[in-house]
Amino acid sequence: MYISQNYDNRLTFSGKKVPRYIYHLTTKANYENIQKSGFINMSKDYLSGKNAVFFIDWQNFIKRWGKLEVDDSVFLSKKTFLKYLLKGKGKRNMSLLRVPVSKLNQDDLYVRSQDILFDACTNYKAEYQTRDPILQIFFPHLFDFDFVKNVKKYTSKKHSVEYIYKNTIPKDIVEEVGTAELTLQNFKSRNNLLNFLNNLLKSTPEQKSLKIYQK
Numbered sequence: 001m002y003i004s005q006n007y008d009n010r011l012t013f014s015g016k017k018v019p020r021y022i023y024h025l026t027t028k029a030n031y032e033n034i035q036k037s038g039f040i041n042m043s044k045d046y047l048s049g050k051n052a053v054f055f056i057d058w059q060n061f062i063k064r065w066g067k068l069e070v071d072d073s074v075f076l077s078k079k080t081f082l083k084y085l086l087k088g089k090g091k092r093n094m095s096l097l098r099v100p101v102s103k104l105n106q107d108d109l110y111v112r113s114q115d116i117l118f119d120a121c122t123n124y125k126a127e128y129q130t131r132d133p134i135l136q137i138f139f140p141h142l143f144d145f146d147f148v149k150n151v152k153k154y155t156s157k158k159h160s161v162e163y164i165y166k167n168t169i170p171k172d173i174v175e176e177v178g179t180a181e182l183t184l185q186n187f188k189s190r191n192n193l194l195n196f197l198n199n200l201l202k203s204t205p206e207q208k209s210l211k212i213y214q215k
Contacts, residue, residue, distance in 0.1 A: 018109075018151055021098050022055035022163045025085065028093035028179055040097070040169040047117070048143040052110075055099070055163040062209045064115075064160035091183040095176050096200050103173040104165060110145035114160040117142055177204055 024040065034040050042051040086092055101109070120139050136143050145164050146153070154161050180199035186192045194213060201207035 018101055018148055019057040019059070019163075020102070021058070021100055023058050023061070023177070024053065024055050024097040024099065024174075026095055026097065027085070028095045031095040031097065031176060034097075034171055034174065038171050040099075040171070040174060042166070042168060045164075048145075050143075050145075051166070052145075053165045053167075053169055055165065057161060057163065058206055058209060060155065060161050062212065064158060086182060086184065091181055093179060094182045094200065095179050098175045098177050099169060099173055104169070105167065106148060108165055108167045109148040110164040110166065111148055111151045111154065112141060112145050112162045112164060113154045114162050115154075115157075116159070117162075177206060178202055 040053050042053055044051055045054075085094065116139060120135060120142060148163070151161060178200045180196055180202075182196060186196045190213075194210065197210055198207065201210065
């Protein structure tokens with residue numbers, strides 16, 4: 001049974017506050033592979049070409065990445081994050097995984113601003129597609145990432161933040177929070193998307209984070 005408490009507490013690294021837990025949203029099939037292999041293995045970043053495991057801070061995700069507009073238009077991670085997880089398929093069973101930051105090596109943990117990433121994609125579309133060096137000049141932290149101790153540089157500006165771990169993660173410290181089916185239908189209305197998130201977080205403390213969307 002999944003049991004957690006105080007998921008919104010913060011730890012302090014080098015005087016900077018980071019989440020007590022970070023979350024990895026993946027397919028149910030991938031989670032089953034993690035159980036078999038014994039690790040969350042690294043994957044190649046589409047922009048930098050570097051291998052890492054990518055995470056979200058759930059509170060930050062709901063407040064910044066997970067903004068739901070009052071007109072029912074869905075802007076979840078600038079419209080890209082959940083749709084990217086579908087990767088062209090009509091539906092996928094998703095698993096939300098939780099990892100305690102205290103069990104990770106701080107020297108392997110980095111951050112990146114998704115606001116800057118999506119703005120770069122929008123404003124420098126041609127260069128982004130061809131990985132032109134101009135992006136590396138203007139936005140070096142998108143490629144080399146930033147040290148986790150500098151996370152406040154982005155959170156203080158109310159950016160959506162991505163946590164990046166440059167190592168594999170043993171399954172023994174990985175906890176499955178919940179599962180839910182993600183479909184293209186989830187994106188057709190605000191209520192559909194909230195239903196997906198509620199199903200994903202059913203009977204967990206994290207589900208309380210969705211209260212900010214209650215009218």
